[in-house]
Amino acid sequence: MQKSKNNSNLIWFRNDLRTIDNAVLHESQKNGNPLIAVYCFNPLHFTIDKFGFNKTEKFRAKFLIESVRDLKRQLNNLNIDLLVFHQEPEAVFPELCKTYNVNSIFIQTEWTSEEIEVEHAVKSKLDSINWHKIYNQFLYHPEDLNFEITHTPQVFTNFRKQLEKHVAIRPELQPKTYPESNRITNITKIPTLEDLGFDDFETHPHSAFPFKGGETEANKRLEDYFFNTKKLGFYKKTRNGLVGTDYSSKFSPWLANGCISAKTIYWQVKKFEKEFFKNQSTYWLIFELIWRDYFKYVSLRYGNQIFKLEGILQKDYDWSSNQTQIQNWINGETESEFVNANMIELKETGWMSNRGRQNVASYFAKALELDWRIGAAYFESLLIDYDVHSNYGNWMYVAGVGNDPRDRKFNVELQAERYDANRKFRSLWLQPTLF
Template sequence: MQKTKNNTNLVWFRNDLRTKNNAVLAEACKNGNAVIGIYCFDPKYFEVNKRGFKITEKYRAKFLIETIEDLKAQLAALNIDLLVYHDAPENVIPTVCANHNVSDIYIQNDWTKDEIATETALKSELKTVAFHKIYNQFLYHPDDINFEIEKTPQVFTVFRKKLEKYVAIREEATIEQLEITNRIENTTQIPSLHDLGLEDFERHPHSAFPFKGGETEALKRLDDYFFNTKKLGFYKKTRNGLVGTDYSSKFSAWLANGSISARTIYWKVKQFETEHYKNQSTYWLIFELIWRDYFKYVSLKHGSQIFKIDGILRKDYEWSTNPNQIEKWINGETQSDFVNANMIELKETGWMSNRGRQNVASYFAKELKLDWRIGAAYFESLLIDYDVHSNYGNWMYVAGVGNDPRDRKFNVQLQAERYDEHGKFRKLWLQPSLF
């Protein structure tokens, strides 16, 4: 690779795969150094985990590949090259730093165990390179909140009330096109699904999430959902839907890999309220963004305890690992047709509604009394919009070892009657020939 003479800032992209409102990228572009980006398809995230599932299955992997393709194009428009490797960061970043005289590495501040282990391994190799860790995934920035992270409230409502009327949301970070100083030779290739050990597929015709990955698609969806169709104005009424693309915003997948930011969505809601109207639905979308923040703060506060069987409440329940029951749940062969329809939708599309997730998780943990971490690991593997904090936060919540003071159990039959009154959703996935 062609070597550069002047100091270079390296932006190490992880789950912040965007150019708009990317505080890490904006910071890296400030000091006049050359800027290059890097993304690693780390093989460890495509292995089979101890629960027997591939950590990243084909649905999320394809969405990620599309996202990186788009990120590369968006960065190129800013005169920034993106190097892409199918290798562990600790294997390739030291060589990139040597070849391009990298003096500083800019990364999103992540705190979960796998990310910290990778950073630690890399820092031991790069003792002369400065690392800049920047919080880049919150609605409410940790530097702005009015309590210590260690005192994050145990109950969401308390958390929300402490913030929403008293803490301002930051404006979006901006970045301008850089001058072309020394474009690098970049022969790296974005891997295919086959390269990652996965099979290619066609999106299911009944999928409620037929969207592609990437910042361009995320902003297109935002514009369509808010301003073209004005579906935002009905969000609170439709958000518990089960069939179709527009019962909910579907932003979660782009939020999960950072191809759109929570603050971008927030400020677009405010624009909608200014230009059109403000109602319960416009508020409720922000309410859901606050929930997302909450699970990140819970994760910051409790660390790896969110992955442990007794959860953050450290409750000692008896959990089963019955493989037959687990398989029946995965394959949609339980005694509940509502659970079955949702699980088949997940298996066939990599997507499930929020209402479905709550029901199948409650059934898994409270009805079958199976180790909730197995269900969480299956969701991690299959869901296009997997987010470590929301996934484990929600599973703990439903299993009774998290932030739910009421320790509720869903009556899946009553839920089906309420949210799928005429059986349209169940027929779609259990009797697809009817559609």
């Protein structure tokens, strides 16, 4: 690696693995300084958590590798090199900053505990660096809100109504291409699944999410779901489906890894409405993006309270941690066929429908009365679209310690009759697997 003579900017990628509509990239390019990009596969993310699960299982790991690989290609087209390390960021950054004469680091603003701890570890090893933290994962930008974050409404409907007709969505940002002179000698390698401790594997033939990670794949899916098939126009009718690739948009894994932004999806919905038609379904996709924002604002308001047993409502229930019941739930061996089918799908594919998630989480927390944080940690491990705010927000919600004032309990048998009347889903996952 050659030493840089000029002051350089460094963009540290985390859950923002894209070039289009990336506010961090946009800010890092403003002053025209040489720019390098860094991604670290932090070994911390591949350790065992306090409940005994891999923090990141093979499904998330594979999607992440694909996403970083594509990011490297996209940045390459802009003459920006992505340096990739399989090390703790605090071990990598001091030497990098010295070698490339970095005086400014640009990162997406994060606020949950693990991300903040890693940031602090890096900052403690660096002197005289300017840090630029930029909000980059919202539909409604925090600076545009018409209320204080500390006054984020306790009920989603109030949050939505305060925003959707009163606050504008910012335009999409486009990256700039650098001259060839911005290139550096880059000998770093993206780790393989084996490097991260997993055997390679094929996607399950019945997976409802057979897609790959990365910005290119995210935009391909959007083009297909919106403009080629116009499935967007039926989204509200099909979104509670259980089988197949097209019952829902499937954007969540790309959103969770930042391969596409909520704003990009929003503006593409608006384009669809202008070119074709506007209906309840086109609105409902935006409605779901607002839900995603809501859980981010809830976690911004309440901080680490979202990880605590009593949740943001600080309600005291008598939770169990019965290992037999937990394992039966994980292995799809409960008394409910509907729960079992969903849990087997998750175990085999790293994916589960929204309808399935609501049911299995409610069954775990309300029927079995198990410590909901264990269920949330299992989801964190397995789900390709794991997003800290949505995961813990939804689990608190169904466990009765979050944003649901009604404290509901799902009747999983009635739900099965309603959403799997022909037993197609249960038959798919409860038959002896040949895979």
